[in-house]
Amino acid sequence: xxxxxxxxxxxxxxxxxxxxxxxxxxxxxxxxxxxxxxxxxxxxxxxxxxxxxxxxxxxxxxxxxxxxxxxxxxxxxxxxxxxxxxxxxxxxxxxxxxxxxxxxxxxxxxxxx
Amino acid sequence: xxxxxxxxxxxxxxxxxxxxxxxxxxxxxxxxxxxxxxxxxxxxxxxxxxxxxxxxxxxxxxxxxxxxxxxxxxxxxxxxxxxxxxxxxxxxxxxxxxxxxxxxxxxxxxxxxxx
Numbered sequence: 001x002x003x004x005x006x007x008x009x010x011x012x013x014x015x016x017x018x019x020x021x022x023x024x025x026x027x028x029x030x031x032x033x034x035x036x037x038x039x040x041x042x043x044x045x046x047x048x049x050x051x052x053x054x055x056x057x058x059x060x061x062x063x064x065x066x067x068x069x070x071x072x073x074x075x076x077x078x079x080x081x082x083x084x085x086x087x088x089x090x091x092x093x094x095x096x097x098x099x100x101x102x103x104x105x106x107x108x109x110x111x112x113x
Numbered sequence: 114x115x116x117x118x119x120x121x122x123x124x125x126x127x128x129x130x131x132x133x134x135x136x137x138x139x140x141x142x143x144x145x146x147x148x149x150x151x152x153x154x155x156x157x158x159x160x161x162x163x164x165x166x167x168x169x170x171x172x173x174x175x176x177x178x179x180x181x182x183x184x185x186x187x188x189x190x191x192x193x194x195x196x197x198x199x200x201x202x203x204x205x206x207x208x209x210x211x212x213x214x215x216x217x218x219x220x221x222x223x224x225x226x227x228x
Contacts, residue, residue, distance in 0.1 A: 034216075043117075043203045043219025044156065087155070103148065103156035 004088045009108040018075045020107050022088030025069050033064060033071045036087040038106070044087060048073070075109075083111045115140045119204050119220035126194060127228050134189045134223050136204030144207045145187035146171070146217070147179065149200040156203065162187055194227040201225075 005023040012018045024033070032051055036044035048055060050062040050071070061074040075082060085106040117138045126132055138145065146161035148171075158171030162181040176198055178190040187206075191198060201224050205217040 036217075041201075041222065043205070043222055044217070045219070046216040049216070103158070105153070105155035 004090060004104045006088050006104065006107045011110045011112060012078055013112050014079055015077050018078050018109060020073045020086055021070060023070045024090045027068050027090050031090045034089045035062065035073045038085045078111045080111050080113060082109065084109060117204055117206050117218050117220040119223045121223060122221065123224050125226045128195055129193050132191050132194060134202060136187045136220060137185050138206040140206060140218065141184065142206040142208055146205045147189045148203045149173065150203065151200050196227050199225060199227050
C-alpha cells in the first residue's frame with residue numbers, strides 16, 4: 001500500500017488560498033489520489049480525485065506532478081466553514097482486487113477570521 | 114435520498130456483552146467497509162467487503178466480525194467487547210466491480226463506549 005505523508009496541521013486566514021501537500025513516494029501505477037474532508041463527529045466527505053496533472057471542481061483543485069509522488073489540494077478563498085481535517089488517500093481500483101483506499105491521520109486546517 | 118445508515122448512533126455497554134452495529138446503504142453499492150476513528154490515529158479500516166459473501170480484513174480486525182449476506186447490509190459484530198474498542202465507528206460504501214470513482218459514502222458514525 002502506498003503510504004501518505006501530510007502536515008499534521010495548518011492555519012489560514014479567511015479569504016486566503018490554502019494548499020495542502022501530500023507525499024506518496026510509493027504510489028503504484030494504477031493508484032488514484034483522492035481527498036476527503038471531515039468535520040467533527042461526521043463521516044468524511046469526498047472532495048476531489050485525480051490520476052495525473054490537474055483536476056478542478058466547484059470546491060477545490062488537485063495538482064499532481066508528472067512523477068505522481070506528491071499531490072497538492074488547493075482550496076481557493078477559504079472561509080471559517082472550511083475548518084476541518086483533510087485526508088489524502090491513494091488506492092487502486094476495487095475491481096482489480098487491490099486493497100481499497102486507506103486513510104492516514106490527515107491535516108487539521110484551522111481558518112481564522 | 115442516497116445514504117448510509119448506522120445504528121445505534123450512541124451506545125454504552127460493558128465488557129464482554131456482545132453487540133452489533135448495523136450498517137445499511139440504499140445506493141446498490143458493491144463495496145462496503147468499517148472504520149474506527151481514535152484521537153491522533155485518524156481513520157483505520159477494520160473490515161471491508163467487495164461484494165455479497167466476500168469480506169476481507171483491514172488494518173485492525175482483531176476483536177471484530179462482519180458478515181455480508183445482502184448487498185445493502187454490512188453489520189459489525191463485537192463478540193466480546195473490551196474497553197480498547199471504545200471508539201467512533203464509521204461505515205462506508207462505494208461502487209465497485211469495475212466502476213472505480215474513489216468516492217466513498219459515509220454514515221454518520223456510531224460512538225461506542227465499553228466500560
